[in-house]
Structures are given as C-alpha cells and as structure tokens.
Amino acid sequence: MIIETNNSTYSKSSSMAFAVVTSLLEIVEKQLLQPNSSLVLYSREMVVSLSKKLCFLQAFLEEFGAKTYNSEANRESLEAEILDVAIEAESKVESELGEVYVVANRGDCVVSACQKLHQTLQQVVKDFEGIEVKILMEKKNTNSLVIGSSPESSAQTYLTGSVGSITGNNTLEPENSGIVGFSKDIKKITYRLIRLPSVKRDVLTLVGLGGIGKTTLANMVYTYPSVSSYFRIRAWTVVSKEHNVKEMLVCLLGCIVPMTSEISNKDEAQLAGQLRKSLMGHRYLIVLDDVWTTAAWDAIRGCFPDNSNGSRILLTTRFTEVAVYTSGYIHAMKVQTQDDSWKLFSRKVFGLKQSVPQEYKSLGKRIIDGCYGLPLAIVAMAGLLATVKGSIEIWRDVAESLYAMDSADNRISRILSLSYNYLPTHLKACLLYFGVFREDSDIPVKKLISLWVAEGFLKSKKKYKSMEKLAESYLHDLINRSLVQANELSIDGKIKSCKVHDRLHEFCMREAKKENFLSVINENHAQEACRWISFQSRNWPITRASYENYTFHKIRSIIYSGNNDLYISKCRLVYPHLKLLRVLDLSLVKYSHNMPSGIADLIHLRYLALNTIGSLYKFRLFKLQNLQTLAICSWMEGYPLQLPFGILDLQQLRHLHLERKSSQCLPSLVRGNVLTLYWLRVGSLYEKPNFRVVPNLKELGIYVEGEMTPSCLESLVHLRRLEKLKFDMGRVERFYLPSGFPPNIKKLTFRYTFLPWEEMSIIGQLPNLEVLKLKDFAFCG
Structure with missing residues (x-):
C-alpha cells in the first residue's frame, strides 16, 4: 500500500515485508547454516545463495522504505510480491524444518525429511531469483535504486539523519524535560488541591482532546513538591477505554502498601474494602487517568471516603459529559500558544x-x-x-x-x-508490535526486547555483541523520536518499563490490523488467524471449531494481554495447527493444569511464559530446541513448581526465569547463549557449581538451599561479563561470600544472608559496583 501526501510517496507496508524477510534470513543463518546434528545439508552453497538473496531484498526494502521522492507506482506491487513470497517461503521452510526436528526427536532417520527440506529450499531460491530479476530490471528502467550489500544504504542514512543516526544513542531525556506552557495550569490546579479552604473530599477533572497534555499536566501536579508533601497518601491508576475494576483497585493499593500475591488474589469486594480502609483517616490524593465513561467512575467512587481533611481526587478525560458528571471543578485544557x-x-x-x-x-x-x-x-x-x-x-x-x-x-x-x-524500515514492525499489548500497558523492557528477538525483527549488526543490545538500541531510538515513553527507570537510570500514548496505541493497532498482522480477540471482536494474536477474552480462543475456516500456519504469536484475573483449568493448543508458533505468553493467565497440552510439540517455540501450578517434572522440554526465553512461575504462594532437570541444556536458551524454590542446576555442557538465569540452586545437596559452563551470563540469581561450604561459589570469578548478581537464602545456617567476585559487577543484592558488617569492606572494593541492595536481614546488626 502506498500513501501519497503532496509530493511524497511513502511505503506503508514495506515494514512488514522487511520484517518477514529478516525473520526468514535469521532462520537460514541460525538454523540452516549453523552446525546441527539433525540436519543433512545436500547443498550448503544453495543455502548460502539463499542467504545472499535475502540480504539483497533487505537492502532493497530499506531503500524502498527510505525513498520518499520520485517513487514509481509499480514498486507497490513489487513490494507486495516480496511480502507474499517471503511469507509463503517462511511457512514452507519452517514446516519442513519442523518435520526434520520431529523425526530427530523420535530417533528415526532424518534423510527423507532433509530431502523434502532440500527440495523446498530449491523452490524458494527460484522464487526469490524471480523477484531479484524484477528488482534489477526496475533499477535499470528507473536508474534510481541504489542497492548494495552494506548494512546501511545511502538513502536510509539520509532518512535517519546524516550527522549521527539516533539508533544506538543511549542518552535519554527525562520524560517531562522540555515541557513548556503548563505553569499557569499547575498554579490553578495546585491551588484547588492544597490551598482551597474546603475540607470536604473534592473531585477535579482535566478535560481536553487526546494528545493535549492531560496526563503530563496531572503527573507534573502529582509530583509537585508542595503537593507531595501535603498529602499523606498519593495513588495513581490508569482507567482506559475498557476499564477493569479489579486492576484499578490493585494498582491503587500498590501505591499505598507493598503488593503481595495475597492481595492480588482477592476479589473486587475485598480489594475495595481494603482500599477504603487504607484511605480512612488520611489526607489523600487519587489520580484516575484517562476515564472514558461515567460507569468507570461509578464502579470505584465508593472506595474513596470523605475524611473531611481536604482529600482530593483528580481525573483526566477526553469527554465533557464525563467531566460534568464526576467533578465539582472542571479544568478545560487549552492548546499551546x-x-x-x-x-x-x-x-x-x-x-x-x-x-x-x-x-x-x-x-x-x-x-x-x-x-x-x-x-x-x-x-x-x-x-x-x-x-x-x-x-x-x-x-x-x-x-x-x-x-x-x-x-x-x-x-x-x-x-x-x-x-x-518516515521511520527507518527496521523500526516500523517494532513500533507496530506495541499494538499487541493492551492500551495503557506498562511494558517491562526486558520482556519487550525478548519478544522482539523471538519474533525475528532484528537485523544483525556486527557492532552489537548481542541481539538484546541491538534491540535496546531500537527502543532508545523510538524513545528519542518521542514515539515511545520511558515509563519507569531503575536506580542506575536504565529503562525498566515503557509505554505508548493511547493515541499512538490506536494507530499501531489499526495499521497492524490493516496489514493482516494483528488480530485482537476479545468479547467485541471476531477471531481471525493473523501473525500476532492478542488474546484478551475470558475464553481460550484457539480451538478447531473457532478456527475451522482459517489457516493456522499464519499464527506466530499468542499473547494474553487482558486482566490478570483469568483462570483456565484446561486448554488444548490444537497442535499441529499451531505448529509454527514462536511466542506463547500466558504469564497473566492462572492456569491450573500443569502445562497446556501440546506445548512440547511446538518445536519452533522461542518464547514461553506460563503462570501455573502442579508438577511439570515429566514435561518434555528437550523437544523445544529453539526456545530462547522461558519464564514459569506458580500463581499460588507456597506451592513451588516441580520442574524437570536439564532446562539449561537447551541449546538456544538465552533467558531463564523461575521461582527461587523451583530453581535449576547448571548445564552439563558449555552454553554460551545463556545471558539471564533466575534462579540457580546451590547447597550441600548439589555439586559445587562450575560457572565456566555459562561464560556469558549477564544476570544471575543464586538461591542457597542446604548447607554451603566456604568455597562453594569460588568459580563465580570466571563470569567476566556478569553485571547483576542476587543472593537469597533458604534454610541455611551460614552464608559465605565468594572468595572472588566477577570484575564487572554493577548491581549486587543480598537477602536473608545475615552477613557480619565487617564483610562490607569486601563489597566496598568492587571497582564497578553502582547499586547495592540490602533486603530482609542481609546483614547482622
């Protein structure tokens, strides 16, 4: 699709073609060209040729996306043909590659399956040769395309700025830096909040167009020094178009008391009672951001007692009728001068x-x-x-x-x-991907980056040591372009979570749906088989009956992004209909039947997040040969999961997140891909860990269970790339500091270690330490 605006022509869908071509290139380079005992390659030269053709298409699509002047109309059909051929090729190659893995897992001979894969690759090469000829003919006819094999084409450099591209820039502005024009508004609102003689609980509403700055103004008032010191309690929640009462209550309570699983598992009535009790007798300020309906206000207003002490509630809304209904004072936002x-x-x-x-x-x-x-x-x-x-x-x-x-x-x-x-082509799919999350979602950056890597969005660059660093540079670029907001920063200034404005979220959803890449499944929308499934309904959506008229091979990702009060007792993944699935994120679903049936057969799965109870000891994880990120936790406190051993032996695994008491032991062989490990179990019942087998670890959590020897952690010093290290203790009489720490440690956390204070001098000698967290009896005295 081409959109013309005056003299310019922009390719709206070249981003999707680029994303699919990049994804297929990753499969070729990471699975076909890397040593793999399951594969018998009959012609490595043919696979290398395919890799070169995909690099050629990447360069063309970057040039195509960057070419904003004098574009020819027939390039639209050329780009559409690339997308169609790339999608078909990706599905065929992954399907045949999957058959090779299935046969290998059974222990059977893989020759026949490899022959079929070889034939498929031959046809794919022919298909791309035809497109390559058309591109070269286009170049000859127009004499305007400049396509090379270098990572950055000239037009792409021109588009992103000739003096230093933003990509890779880690310098981020504070969220409200440079904000102007709100001084008078702040003065008016703060007067109504803290200086007005009225002692009754009062409601103030900021009303105005989407994008006019309501949330920004509310946040500036919320953090204003005189306001923060005046109110004993301050709490903030985002209501959004589809309001969820329980989620609002949990969010408000999380601003007042430490959040526990006991609180989050309560029902609405219990949470409402606890919130009201927490506010009783205190002067409080509550912010309800982005209220769409009077029903949302009616559902929660009873939780805010009138303590006759000047408590206030501040709402933001786009709608005048909501403002009139809810508020005694309406502040109409004006556009900037x-x-x-x-x-x-x-x-x-x-x-x-x-x-x-x-x-x-x-x-x-x-x-x-x-x-x-x-x-x-x-x-x-x-x-x-x-x-x-x-x-x-x-x-x-x-x-x-x-x-x-x-x-x-x-x-x-x-x-x-x-x-x-005008975005660089490689950033477009990353931006549209925000549409899979719910509106106003606070998205953990590490999760987002792992998803981008799993989806295959990233075009490899030699200057980045890992795909995660490359993805981080993409995110920083989007933030510096004011398209993504850095929502929460860690103590050392790094971004912990991000979000997009609700107007941009609407845009991302609309464009991704228009390209048939995104389907949002909830009570108001029909089901479709697209590349990304954003699952927000209360019923498991993927069944034979619901998808009997659709082709399952399109689906690469299923992400549940609804509220976190969804319980599912049993769901089937209707394998092999989802056999090309890469991402399955059910971290917000409380599953109560061990492991959804069929997961072990999803051999292309790269990202798996589950929240379940029961024993997973017999789960055949070894079949998930492409798994990169695994996050499994129990939603019921006091019921740790029983997991199979050998998770870290998965060859492609990069990030493992488990509960402390469900932790793992180190792999039997060297695994250079592993970057994150929470948690590793050590103690007398386990062998002394040899950290040389995970040489590239960047983050590590160690859970000590059973007695430990003074030399238990001596090999930690060999983790030269480790930056973040956590220690936690079970039932252990004494914890011993390691004889040597990794040299590049930046963050160090202790919990229940009961260390004597004199050992603080050892920690004080760490040359690169930036953050030290001492929690729950970390030191004695």
Whole structure:
C-alpha cells in the first residue's frame, strides 16, 4: 500500500515485508547454516545463495522504505510480491524444518525429511531469483535504486539523519524535560488541591482532546513538591477505554502498601474494602487517568471516603459529559500558544543551547501551526525532524503535508502516520508490535526486547555483541523520536518499563490490523488467524471449531494481554495447527493444569511464559530446541513448581526465569547463549557449581538451599561479563561470600544472608559496583 501526501510517496507496508524477510534470513543463518546434528545439508552453497538473496531484498526494502521522492507506482506491487513470497517461503521452510526436528526427536532417520527440506529450499531460491530479476530490471528502467550489500544504504542514512543516526544513542531525556506552557495550569490546579479552604473530599477533572497534555499536566501536579508533601497518601491508576475494576483497585493499593500475591488474589469486594480502609483517616490524593465513561467512575467512587481533611481526587478525560458528571471543578485544557509550541518544538529538535538556523525557522513555524497546539503532535513532529536536520526538503514536505490536514482530532492521527512513514524500515514492525499489548500497558523492557528477538525483527549488526543490545538500541531510538515513553527507570537510570500514548496505541493497532498482522480477540471482536494474536477474552480462543475456516500456519504469536484475573483449568493448543508458533505468553493467565497440552510439540517455540501450578517434572522440554526465553512461575504462594532437570541444556536458551524454590542446576555442557538465569540452586545437596559452563551470563540469581561450604561459589570469578548478581537464602545456617567476585559487577543484592558488617569492606572494593541492595536481614546488626 502506498500513501501519497503532496509530493511524497511513502511505503506503508514495506515494514512488514522487511520484517518477514529478516525473520526468514535469521532462520537460514541460525538454523540452516549453523552446525546441527539433525540436519543433512545436500547443498550448503544453495543455502548460502539463499542467504545472499535475502540480504539483497533487505537492502532493497530499506531503500524502498527510505525513498520518499520520485517513487514509481509499480514498486507497490513489487513490494507486495516480496511480502507474499517471503511469507509463503517462511511457512514452507519452517514446516519442513519442523518435520526434520520431529523425526530427530523420535530417533528415526532424518534423510527423507532433509530431502523434502532440500527440495523446498530449491523452490524458494527460484522464487526469490524471480523477484531479484524484477528488482534489477526496475533499477535499470528507473536508474534510481541504489542497492548494495552494506548494512546501511545511502538513502536510509539520509532518512535517519546524516550527522549521527539516533539508533544506538543511549542518552535519554527525562520524560517531562522540555515541557513548556503548563505553569499557569499547575498554579490553578495546585491551588484547588492544597490551598482551597474546603475540607470536604473534592473531585477535579482535566478535560481536553487526546494528545493535549492531560496526563503530563496531572503527573507534573502529582509530583509537585508542595503537593507531595501535603498529602499523606498519593495513588495513581490508569482507567482506559475498557476499564477493569479489579486492576484499578490493585494498582491503587500498590501505591499505598507493598503488593503481595495475597492481595492480588482477592476479589473486587475485598480489594475495595481494603482500599477504603487504607484511605480512612488520611489526607489523600487519587489520580484516575484517562476515564472514558461515567460507569468507570461509578464502579470505584465508593472506595474513596470523605475524611473531611481536604482529600482530593483528580481525573483526566477526553469527554465533557464525563467531566460534568464526576467533578465539582472542571479544568478545560487549552492548546499551546504559538510561543510555547515553538519553545517545545525547537528544544526537542535543536536542544536548549543550539540556535535554530534561519532556513529552518520559517518552516518550523509553519509546522507547529499545523500541529494545532497539541503537545503530542508537536513532540512527534520534533522527534521526526530531529533526525533529518540536514534535509530541508523533508522539512518542506512535512510543512506542506500538515497544511493540508483538517480537524484537530484527525490531525493527530495523520501526524502519527506521518511520523511512522518516515521511520527507518527496521523500526516500523517494532513500533507496530506495541499494538499487541493492551492500551495503557506498562511494558517491562526486558520482556519487550525478548519478544522482539523471538519474533525475528532484528537485523544483525556486527557492532552489537548481542541481539538484546541491538534491540535496546531500537527502543532508545523510538524513545528519542518521542514515539515511545520511558515509563519507569531503575536506580542506575536504565529503562525498566515503557509505554505508548493511547493515541499512538490506536494507530499501531489499526495499521497492524490493516496489514493482516494483528488480530485482537476479545468479547467485541471476531477471531481471525493473523501473525500476532492478542488474546484478551475470558475464553481460550484457539480451538478447531473457532478456527475451522482459517489457516493456522499464519499464527506466530499468542499473547494474553487482558486482566490478570483469568483462570483456565484446561486448554488444548490444537497442535499441529499451531505448529509454527514462536511466542506463547500466558504469564497473566492462572492456569491450573500443569502445562497446556501440546506445548512440547511446538518445536519452533522461542518464547514461553506460563503462570501455573502442579508438577511439570515429566514435561518434555528437550523437544523445544529453539526456545530462547522461558519464564514459569506458580500463581499460588507456597506451592513451588516441580520442574524437570536439564532446562539449561537447551541449546538456544538465552533467558531463564523461575521461582527461587523451583530453581535449576547448571548445564552439563558449555552454553554460551545463556545471558539471564533466575534462579540457580546451590547447597550441600548439589555439586559445587562450575560457572565456566555459562561464560556469558549477564544476570544471575543464586538461591542457597542446604548447607554451603566456604568455597562453594569460588568459580563465580570466571563470569567476566556478569553485571547483576542476587543472593537469597533458604534454610541455611551460614552464608559465605565468594572468595572472588566477577570484575564487572554493577548491581549486587543480598537477602536473608545475615552477613557480619565487617564483610562490607569486601563489597566496598568492587571497582564497578553502582547499586547495592540490602533486603530482609542481609546483614547482622
């Protein structure tokens, strides 16, 4: 699909073709060209040739996505053909490769299965040869395409900015840095909150268009020093379009008391009672962000007692009728003035200290006029234009595009579309992937990165030592472009969680659905078989009956992103209909039947997250040869899971997250892929761990169970890349510090270790330590 805006032509779907080609290239390079005892390759040269053709297509699609001028109309059909052929090739190759793995797991001869795979690869090479010829003919006819084998094409460099691409930049601005134009609003709101004589519980509402800055203003008031010191209790929750009362209650309680599984497992009535009791007698400030309906307010208003002490509730909403219904004081948000708009825009693009070149100033003024004074639109445009400060042509084109837009509400959608169109091709699928999560979700960065890696979005670059580092650079790029928000930072300033604005979330869902890549399954939407399934209903959606008219081979990911109060006693994965599944994230589902049947047969699975109870000891994990991330926990406190041994022997495993008492022992052979291990069990009943078998570990949690010897952890010193280390204790009389620590430790956590204070001097000598956490009797005294 091509969208024309004045003089420019943008490829909206080249991102999807690029994502599929990149995914297939990863399969070829990681599974076909790497040593594998299951595979008999009859022609390695043919596989190498396929790899080169896919690299050629990658370069073309990057050039195609970056080419914003003089694009020929027939390139649309060429790109669509690449997408169709790549999807078909990916499915065929993975299907035949899967058959090889199945036969190998049975212990049978793999020759016949490998022959079929070889024939499929031959046909795939022919298909891509045909496309390659068409591309070269296009190049010859137009004399405008520049396609090379280097990772960065000239047009892509031009699009992302000629003076230092943003990609890889780890310098992030604080979320509210550069925000202007709210000083008067803050003064008015803080007066109503803390200086108004009224002692009765009062409700204030901020109302205005989506993207006008309601949440930003509410957050600035919420964290304002005089406000934070005035209220004994402050709590914040996001309500969203599809409000969930229990989730709101849990979120508010989490701001007041330490969250435990006991609290999260309570029902709505119990949670409401506990919240009301926690607020009784205290002066509190409650923020209910993004309220869509009066029903959402009615469902929770009874939890907020009137203590006659000046407690306040602050709401934000787009809808005047909600504001009138809920509030005694309505603050109507106004758009930014032209001066404030220019300050916000110029700071984001050129920085505080840089002067704006004259040739860009007049264009910049036209651009902010086209943003209608909406901060979301202004920062989105600034995020785009900060990357193309060397291209006056793109500035002119953006100014002309904005001038042609109509209403303010539609303007936001068009501006977000414009920002997306100008994104580098490799970032587009990563951005659209935010659509699989629920609106206003707080997304853990480590989880997001693991999902991006599992989906095969990342184009390998030699300068990055790991795919995780490359994915992190992608995320930082999107944040610096003001498309993704850094939501929570760790103590050392790294991003722990992120989110996208609800207007951008709407855009991501709409575009991904338009490309037939995303299906959102809930009570209001029919089921479709797309590449990504966002499962939000209360019934298990993948059954033969529900999908009898659809082709299952399209589905690569099933992610449950609904509320975390869903219990499923039993579900079947209707294998082999989901045999190409890569991602299965049921971490928010409370499953009560050990392991969903059929998982062991999902041999292409790369990411598996479960929340279950029961024994998994007989689960045949060894069949999941492509598993990269495994996260399994028990949702019932006091019932640790029984897991099979040898999980760390999975060859592709990179991240393992288990509960402390369900922890694992080290692998029998060297596993250089393992980067994260929570938790490793050590103690007298287990062999002394040899950490040389996991030489590239970056994060490690050690759970000590049973008596330990003074030399138990002596081989820790060999983990030269380890940056984060946690110790926790079970029933142990004494904990011994290791004789030597890994040299690059940055974060160190102790819990229940009862160390004497004099041993703090040993920790104080660690040269790179940045964060030290002492929890629950870490030291004596």
